[in-house]
Amino acid sequence: MTLWQELKEGTGISLSALRANKLRSGLTTLGIVIGIVTVTLMATAIQGLNGAFRQSISSMGSDTLFIERFGWFNDSHEEWQKSMRRPVISFDQFDALSRQMTLAKAMTPITGTQLPVTFKNRTSRSVSILGCNEQFVLIGANTIAEGRFFSAAEANGGRPVCAIGSAIATNLFPNMEPVGQKIRVGGSTVEIIGVMAQQGNFLGAFSLDNRVIVPLRFYSVAFHRPLDYEIQIRVASMELLEDAKEEARGILRQIRRVPPGAADNFAINQQEMFITTFNRVGAIIASAGLFITGLSLFVGGIGIMNIMFVSVAERTKEIGIRKAIGAKRRTILLQFLTEAAGICLFAGLLGLAVAFPLTLVMNQFLPATLSLPIVSLALGVSLITGVISGFLPAWRAARMNPVDALRNE
Amino acid sequence: MALLQLTQITRRYVMGSETIHALREINISIDRGEYVAIMGPSGSGKSTLMNLLGCLDTPSSGDFFLNGINVSLMDDNQLAELRNREIGFVFQSFHLLPRSDALHNVELPLIYSGMTHALRRKRALEVLDHVGLADRVHHRPNEMSGGQRQRVAVARALVNNPSILLADEPTGNLDSHTGDEIMILFEELWKKGNTIILVTHEEEVARHARRIIRLRDGLVASDEPSSGHSPVRTLPIP
Numbered sequence: 001m002t003l004w005q006e007l008k009e010g011t012g013i014s015l016s017a018l019r020a021n022k023l024r025s026g027l028t029t030l031g032i033v034i035g036i037v038t039v040t041l042m043a044t045a046i047q048g049l050n051g052a053f054r055q056s057i058s059s060m061g062s063d064t065l066f067i068e069r070f071g072w073f074n075d076s077h078e079e080w081q082k083s084m085r086r087p088v089i090s091f092d093q094f095d096a097l098s099r100q101m102t103l104a105k106a107m108t109p110i111t112g113t114q115l116p117v118t119f120k121n122r123t124s125r126s127v128s129i130l131g132c133n134e135q136f137v138l139i140g141a142n143t144i145a146e147g148r149f150f151s152a153a154e155a156n157g158g159r160p161v162c163a164i165g166s167a168i169a170t171n172l173f174p175n176m177e178p179v180g181q182k183i184r185v186g187g188s189t190v191e192i193i194g195v196m197a198q199q200g201n202f203l204g205a206f207s208l209d210n211r212v213i214v215p216l217r218f219y220s221v222a223f224h225r226p227l228d229y230e231i232q233i234r235v236a237s238m239e240l241l242e243d244a245k246e247e248a249r250g251i252l253r254q255i256r257r258v259p260p261g262a263a264d265n266f267a268i269n270q271q272e273m274f275i276t277t278f279n280r281v282g283a284i285i286a287s288a289g290l291f292i293t294g295l296s297l298f299v300g301g302i303g304i305m306n307i308m309f310v311s312v313a314e315r316t317k318e319i320g321i322r323k324a325i326g327a328k329r330r331t332i333l334l335q336f337l338t339e340a341a342g343i344c345l346f347a348g349l350l351g352l353a354v355a356f357p358l359t360l361v362m363n364q365f366l367p368a369t370l371s372l373p374i375v376s377l378a379l380g381v382s383l384i385t386g387v388i389s390g391f392l393p394a395w396r397a398a399r400m401n402p403v404d405a406l407r408n409e
Numbered sequence: 410m411a412l413l414q415l416t417q418i419t420r421r422y423v424m425g426s427e428t429i430h431a432l433r434e435i436n437i438s439i440d441r442g443e444y445v446a447i448m449g450p451s452g453s454g455k456s457t458l459m460n461l462l463g464c465l466d467t468p469s470s471g472d473f474f475l476n477g478i479n480v481s482l483m484d485d486n487q488l489a490e491l492r493n494r495e496i497g498f499v500f501q502s503f504h505l506l507p508r509s510d511a512l513h514n515v516e517l518p519l520i521y522s523g524m525t526h527a528l529r530r531k532r533a534l535e536v537l538d539h540v541g542l543a544d545r546v547h548h549r550p551n552e553m554s555g556g557q558r559q560r561v562a563v564a565r566a567l568v569n570n571p572s573i574l575l576a577d578e579p580t581g582n583l584d585s586h587t588g589d590e591i592m593i594l595f596e597e598l599w600k601k602g603n604t605i606i607l608v609t610h611e612e613e614v615a616r617h618a619r620r621i622i623r624l625r626d627g628l629v630a631s632d633e634p635s636s637g638h639s640p641v642r643t644l645p646i647p
């Protein structure tokens with residue numbers, strides 16, 4: 001008898017056994033159903049978080065350095081407090097750095113504030129206003145979708161021009177071409193010369209498209225004179241990232257008069273730090289999820305094992321008959337394994353049916369969808385649970401002595 | 410060479426400190442084409458002997474040759490294969506699978522021997538027709554009478570063309586009329602060349618056989634031709 005034939009026969013037997021005990025099988029599957037719902041939701045959520053994260057940080061660019069007073073991630077509260085006392089990064093420091101850097105492809109100082117933006121009778125209440133130089137558009141995922149970015153001449157001249165984020169374009173100009181229009185930002189009038197390409201949300205926290213970018217020199221005159229800057233540097237090439245970082249660090253230490261041996265009084269941040277932190281947090285979430293999932297599957301598996309022992313005991317005589325007419329150990333073993341796996345697979349499908357609408361709800365918050373790999377993961381896990389928890393009962397059945405089994409009533 | 414050769418066979422059951430000698434060094438030889446009844450009082454070892462002959466059990470000591478193969482040395486899986494190939498069982502309480510119809514019950518030994526679907530279906534229908542159940546093929550056991558169930562069991566026992574048909578009290582759960590019908594069926598099968606061994610404690614049933622082995626306390630008390638029949642079969646073995 002080939003394995004295929006045995007599986008086919010086993011499936012037939014287990015289907016009729018399941019049909020005969022619908023309620024009992026149904027109740028037993030509950031544990032597995034819950035387990036599979038958890039597996040599915042957990043995997044979908046993790047995948048969704050991952051997706052959201054990758055999408056968000058791609059806007060930062062992997063070859064970009066962010067020089068700020070503070071590090072993005074502090075190991076302790078004290079470190080954070082210490083960094084609060086650091087001197088600000090001034091425009092002169094940016095100027096000196098940009099003159100000395102050799103490994104930068106583009107760099108800009110950035111400052112920003114929140115202001116309402118108005119076009120005719122339409123207003124966006126709280127918009128990020130960024131002041132920077134003309135090289136901003138060369139850094140990270142910043143690109144122009146329509147029109148153009150401001151030129152070096154416009155930046156140096158402090159012209160009242162701007163590029164707007166795609167959200168501003170849709171909100172203020174629902175059926176009109178924004179380029180060439182004049183908007184009011186705070187108390188000033190600014191001409192739109194370009195629209196930035198859409199970038200989406202940053203970690204679901206704020207929109208990268210709800211902003212207006214103006215020349216820094218105009219910003220200082222029209223809004224306020226910035227005290228502290230962030231400097232963004234796009235390095236010449238990915239391979240030079242570490243070299244560029246060291247170069248910037250050396251120059252800044254000198255400019256900011258950090259004594260030799262003392263710690264930096266500024267931070268050079270990069271995308272990679274986000275990835276490291278995210279992976280660490282992700283691993284914690286995943287292992288917590290795995291634990292919960294494992295626990296519910298374990299409980300479900302015990303239920304299956306229990307019911308399979310009952311099933312084997314009930315069908316002792318059937319096992320005797322089958323052995324008497326030539327069923328081998330393997331045949332009986334497979335019969336009961338197929339049954340356990342069948343119950344669990346059914347539970348897995350049920351679990352997926354329950355999880356599916358929940359993933360749709362989840363989709364409102366995360367880019368999470370029930371993907372094919374997750375479906376196969378869920379079914380695979382339920383199959384394995386079935387095989388593992390069915391093994392002991394099936395083994396007991398397979399080893400039964402036919403004479404004793406036949407005598408059973 | 411005899412089809413079945415039992416030499417100095419014993420079967421002991423150990424129960425705690427007690428040892429029960431169900432069979433004590435018995436010697437029996439049965440040839441192909443014989444029709445044997447095994448008789449004896451309750452507890453004399455009939456079922457124990459039957460289980461050994463049917464390769465469901467192995468002896469505690471002694472040699473048992475079936476078709477020249479030493480069964481005493483076989484493991485579980487080899488015994489299963491041997492039963493599938495060489496033995497057809499008919500039990501007192503039928504022992505059919507309750508959720509399967511007659512056809513599937515009869516097909517089962519062929520499934521275990523690995524026959525393809527089409528072939529085994531054909532063969533199973535053939536045998537069911539032969540025991541007179543062509544019109545009950547898709548009935549489940551609980552939809553059939555006792556006599557019909559036992560016919561299904563006989564069909565299942567025959568479907569693999571076994572060397573031996575073993576029946577333990579085949580008429581025990583049947584009324585005398587249907588019991589007679591089964592015995593007529595056995596008679597036909599024997600005349601076609603099947604080897605039949607049956608256990609019974611009814612003299613009437615035993616009289617159908619051509620040879621009667623009587624057991625007492627695990628020993629062969631007598632082994633002689635059945636009265637009213639000649640010990641030698643009249644038909645040639647096909």
Ligand SMILES: Nc1ncnc2c1ncn2[C@@H]1O[C@H](COP(=O)(O)OP(=O)(O)OP(=O)(O)O)[C@@H](O)[C@H]1O
Binds near residue numbers: 453456
């Ligand atoms: N599994 C077992 N464990 C212990 N003792 C057993 C077992 N099977 C049979 N015996 C004992 O072996 C002896 C022979 O039993 P067996 O079943 O062969 O008798 P029998 O001739 O078939 O009787 P009956 O006509 O009542 O069916 C009895 O004393 C019985 O108690």
Ligand SMILES: [Mg+2]
Binds near residue numbers: 455456457
């Ligand atoms: Mg008995």
